[in-house]
Amino acid sequence: xxxFVQQLINGLTLGSIYGLIAIGYTMVYxxxxxxxxxHGDIFMLGGFAALILFLILTSVFVGLPxxxxxxxxxxxxxxxxxxxxxxxxxxxxxxxxxxxRLAPLITAIGMSITLSNFIQVTQGPRNKPIPPLVxxxxxxxxxxxxxxxxxxxxxxxxxxxxxxxxxNKTALGRAQRATEQDRxxxxxxxxxxxRTISITFxxxxxxxxxxxxxxxxxYGVIVFTDGFVPGVKAFTAAVLGGIGSLPGxxxxxxxxxxxxxxxxxxxxxxxxxxxxxxxxxxxxIFKPSGILGRPEVEKV
Amino acid sequence: xxxxxxxxHGVETYYGNIRALAGVDVEVxxxxxxxxxxxxxxxxxxxxxxxxxxxxARTGTVTFDGQEITRLPTHEIARxxxxxxxxxxxxxxxxxxxxxxxxxxxxxxxKYFDEDVEKIFALFPRLKERKAQRGGTLSGGEQQMxxxxxxxxxxxxxxxxDEPSLGLAPLIVKQIFDAIRALNKEQGLTVFLVEQNAFxxxxxxxRAYVMVNGRVTMSGTGRELLADPEVRxxxxxxxxx
Ligand SMILES: Nc1ncnc2c1ncn2[C@@H]1O[C@H](COP(=O)(O)OP(=O)(O)OP(=O)(O)O)[C@@H](O)[C@H]1O
Ligand SMILES: [Mg+2]
Numbered sequence: 001x002x003x004f005v006q007q008l009i010n011g012l013t014l015g016s017i018y019g020l021i022a023i024g025y026t027m028v029y030x031x032x033x034x035x036x037x038x039h040g041d042i043f044m045l046g047g048f049a050a051l052i053l054f055l056i057l058t059s060v061f062v063g064l065p066x067x068x069x070x071x072x073x074x075x076x077x078x079x080x081x082x083x084x085x086x087x088x089x090x091x092x093x094x095x096x097x098x099x100x101r102l103a104p105l106i107t108a109i110g111m112s113i114t115l116s117n118f119i120q121v122t123q124g125p126r127n128k129p130i131p132p133l134v135x136x137x138x139x140x141x142x143x144x145x146x147x148x149x150x151x152x153x154x155x156x157x158x159x160x161x162x163x164x165x166x167x168n169k170t171a172l173g174r175a176q177r178a179t180e181q182d183r184x185x186x187x188x189x190x191x192x193x194x195r196t197i198s199i200t201f202x203x204x205x206x207x208x209x210x211x212x213x214x215x216x217x218x219y220g221v222i223v224f225t226d227g228f229v230p231g232v233k234a235f236t237a238a239v240l241g242g243i244g245s246l247p248g249x250x251x252x253x254x255x256x257x258x259x260x261x262x263x264x265x266x267x268x269x270x271x272x273x274x275x276x277x278x279x280x281x282x283x284x285i286f287k288p289s290g291i292l293g294r295p296e297v298e299k300v
Numbered sequence: 301x302x303x304x305x306x307x308x309h310g311v312e313t314y315y316g317n318i319r320a321l322a323g324v325d326v327e328v329x330x331x332x333x334x335x336x337x338x339x340x341x342x343x344x345x346x347x348x349x350x351x352x353x354x355x356x357a358r359t360g361t362v363t364f365d366g367q368e369i370t371r372l373p374t375h376e377i378a379r380x381x382x383x384x385x386x387x388x389x390x391x392x393x394x395x396x397x398x399x400x401x402x403x404x405x406x407x408x409x410x411k412y413f414d415e416d417v418e419k420i421f422a423l424f425p426r427l428k429e430r431k432a433q434r435g436g437t438l439s440g441g442e443q444q445m446x447x448x449x450x451x452x453x454x455x456x457x458x459x460x461x462d463e464p465s466l467g468l469a470p471l472i473v474k475q476i477f478d479a480i481r482a483l484n485k486e487q488g489l490t491v492f493l494v495e496q497n498a499f500x501x502x503x504x505x506x507r508a509y510v511m512v513n514g515r516v517t518m519s520g521t522g523r524e525l526l527a528d529p530e531v532r533x534x535x536x537x538x539x540x541x
Binding site (some may be wrong): 181182185187188191193 | 337352354374375376379383384386390392394395399402403404406407409410450454507
């Protein structure tokens with residue numbers, strides 16, 4: 001029993017990270033119907049930005065409180081990732097809007113390769129370690145929960161609450177949903193559609209950067225290829241949850257985290273990805289639009 | 301009263317290589333109600349959308365309130381207070397009635413929302429009953445009311461209505477036309493509307509244009525056009541009541 005709960009907690013932590021990345025996929029897909037393949041690399045970039053800031057800060061100031069350190073790392077990661085995503089949207093995706101559907105997708109794959117190669121060249125091809133920042137572990141009824149895990153989960157829940165609020169209750173969120181549902185009508189009502197799309201890319205990147213920072217802190221190591229596998233998993237999470245749906249992205253992320261850690265715990269770790277993707281396939285057979293995806297029934 | 305608010309001059313609009321407007325001249329003066337009638341495919345909706353910059357005119361100019369707007373992006377044209385209830389209504393399907401109305405008021409950041417939404421609800425009590433319902437599940441007529449209401453929420457200087465009576469019961473049509481007349485008389489709202497119901501449109505308006513194959517072929521006061529034998533033959537006979 002303890003072992004099971006332990007794996008549950010590990011799974012939820014991992015799932016939180018996937019969920020945060022998945023939100024960026026799902027928001028961008030929702031608003032412009034494009035799969036931003038470079039999103040996983042934006043996540044990796046965020047991790048590297050956090051690492052670099054850590055190295056700078058710890059060499060300049062000695063004995064900085066960990067909370068402050070983490071906050072500044074996260075802010076730097078968010079800024080860097082947002083700036084990148086904003087720029088590639090403007091330079092690479094926007095000019096292709098309105099051309100055939102595969103064009104932005106192929107461009108996004110190109111951006112993904114560019115980004116990971118850029119990091120490989122500038123940061124080197126090897127694993128970059130970071131010393132443990134938060135190492136407390138609590139023991140509750142024989143289950144060990146680390147402070148890192150608690151931090152990740154609290155952060156995920158808070159960010160979700162903020163995002164839910166922005167999307168559902170603010171003028172910006174309304175503009176985003178309007179743009180998603182009928183771009184031309186949104187413009188007729190005075191919404192700057194290009195700007196709204198830019199902001200969506202920035203928001204997605206900021207969340208991915210938080211996830212990147214958490215990932216770095218959790219595993220203590222990052223490498224230039226780290227955008228790929230977590231990126232694909234998060235994309236899977238978005239599809240599993242129902243692409244276009246915010247809560248779906250998180251539920252999908254948590255599910256994939258859970259499947260992975262429970263499978264690794266009880267079966268063979270080598271097949272954990274097979275398990276994940278099999279479940280994705282099964283869900284999609286029975287519910288093609290994903291768990292919370294909307295079947296298209298509206299009359300317009 | 302005679303000051304020009306909107307002037308469309310020599311406008312040609314294309315969809316790819318297809319020319320939908322072939323040199324259109326139209327003028328709407330401040331405080332007027334102007335109707336545009338014409339057969340299906342004449343280019344009426346294209347003209348409405350060209351005024352809003354989507355698509356933009358390839359040649360010719362559109363001037364609003366003394367400013368040329370031909371090349372402005374659509375959202376900037378909207379910010380000059382040109383509001384449109386477009387063809388097909390274009391209600392946001394996954395937003396509630398209330399949110400759709402909020403979208404209409406986004407120019408002022410909802411500053412006058414509470415005050416204005418009550419006016420819309422007074423005009424269309426049906427919308428008040430349905431306020432929490434998703435736009436996509438409204439009936440066609442309800443969507444039409446919402447589309448007009450949403451356009452009014454922008455506090456427009458110029459209201460463009462593309463077939464406001466489409467799909468509505470006669471009683472509601474009368475209500476809407478009465479409301480347009482009242483807004484025009486009481487608040488001086490300028491209205492430019494496209495109608496299939498030529499009889500009602502010509503009776504409502506101060507002046508009207510007739511469009512055929514992307515060109516304006518006739519214009520005059522509503523009364524003149526109502527009496528014109530050609531107009532009667534093409535747009536009124538048979539479809540009188
Ligand atoms: N998006 C488009 N792409 C290509 N052609 C178009 C497009 N929209 C309209 N057209 C063409 O332009 C012409 C004018 O269309 P428009 O919708 O302006 O007519 P309309 O007068 O509003 O007709 P209706 O009374 O049926 O609404 C038509 O021949 C139509 O087929
Ligand atoms: Mg039309």
